Amino acid sequence: MFGTQDLALFIVSGLLLNITPGPDSLLIMSRSASQGWRAGSAAALGVGTGTLVHVLAAALGLSTLLAASSTAFTVVKLVGAAYLVYIGLALLLRRGASAAAAAPAAPAAPVAPLSWRRIWFQGFLTNVLNPKVAVFFLAFVPQFIAHDAPNKALAFIVLGCIFNFNAMLWCHFLAVSSALASRRVQASHRVTLWLNRAIGAMFLGFGLRLALSPR
Template sequence: MLGIHDLSLFIISGLLLNIAPGPDSLLIMTRSATQGWRAGSAAALGIGAGTCVHVLAAALGLSALLAASSWAFSVVKWLGAAYLVWIGLAMLISRRSEAANEGAGDAPPAPPPLPYRKIFSQGFWTNVLNPKVALFFLAFVPQFIAPEAPHKALAFIVLGAIFNFNGMLWCHLLAVSTALASRRLRPGALLARWLNRGIGALFLSFGLRLALSERP
C-alpha cells in the first residue's frame, strides 16, 4: 500500500521511541501531576499538533532544508533552547516568589493552575522548536517507504499519522496514569512546589543541552 513496507516493525519502533523519556513526556507528567489528567491531555494534544507540523514539513521537503542548512538548523535549535530555558526559569522564578510570600508569614500556596490553552501551546512549541524531531522524521520514516513508491509524500504522511496516533495513545495513557498516581499520593502544597521547582530545573537543563548540541 503506497509503497509502505514493514508496517508492524514501524509501529513497534514508533511505540518504543514514544515511550523514551524526554521534554514532551516530562511536560505531560508535570501538568497531570499538578492539574489532573485533562491538563496532561492538553499538553499531549499540543505535542501531537507539533508532530503534525514536523510530519508535513518532512513530507514537503522542508526538513531536508533544515538538515542541509547549518544556518537554518542553528536558528531553530536556538529558538527551541531559548523556549525550554524560558519555561524552566519561569517555573523556578515562580517558586521563588511563593517562597518569599511564605517567609512573610503567608500560608504556602499550591502552584497556580495554567489555562488549558496555554498548556496546549507549551506542548506545541516544545515539540515544534526541537530541530532534532524534524531530523528524526527525515531519517526514520523513509526507511519504511520503498524507493519505487509512486507517491512518497503521501506515504510519508500516512506513516507520520500512524506514528502520531500511537504517540497520542501513549501520551494520554501517561497523562491519566500520572494523574491517578498523584491523586493517590495526594501531594501537599509544599511537595507540589518542590516538584515544580525540580521540573523547572530539568527543563532548564534540557534547554542548555539542546543549545550545546551539534547537528547529528
C-alpha cells in the same frame, strides 16, 4: 499499503521511541500532576499538533532544507532551547518558598491554573521548535517507504500519522497515570514546590543540552 513496508516493525519501533523520556513527556506529566489529566491531555494534543507540522514539513521537503542548512538548523535550535529554558525558569521561579516560610500559619494562596489553550500552545512549541524532531523524521521514516512507492510523500504522511497516533496513545496514558499518581501522593505545598523546581531544572537541562548539541 500506500507504498509503505515493514509496517509492524515501524509501529513497534515508534512505540519504543515514544516511551523514551524527553521534554514532551515531561511537560505532559508536569501539567497532569499540577492541574489534572485534562491539562495533560491538552499538552499532549499540542505535542501531537507539533508532530503533524514536522511530518508535513518533511513530506514537503522543508525539513530537508532545515537539515541541509547549518544556519537554519542553528536558529531553530536556539529558539527551541530558549523556550525550554523559559519553561524551566517559570517552574523554578513559580511561587517561591520565602512567602510560605515568612508566614507558615497563613494559608497558601492558590496558584492560578493555566488555561487549556495556553497548555496546548506550550506542548505545540515544545515539540515544533525542536529541530531534532524534524531531522529524526527524515532519518527514521524513509526506511519504511518502499523504493518503488508510487507517491513517496503520501507514504511519508501515512507513516507520520501512524507514528503520531501511537504517540498520542502513549501521551494520554502519561497524562492519566500522572494525574492519578499525583492524587494518591497528595503532596504538601512544600513537596509540590520542590517537585516543580526539580522539573524546572530538568527543562533547563534539556534546553541547555539542545543549545550546546552539535549539528
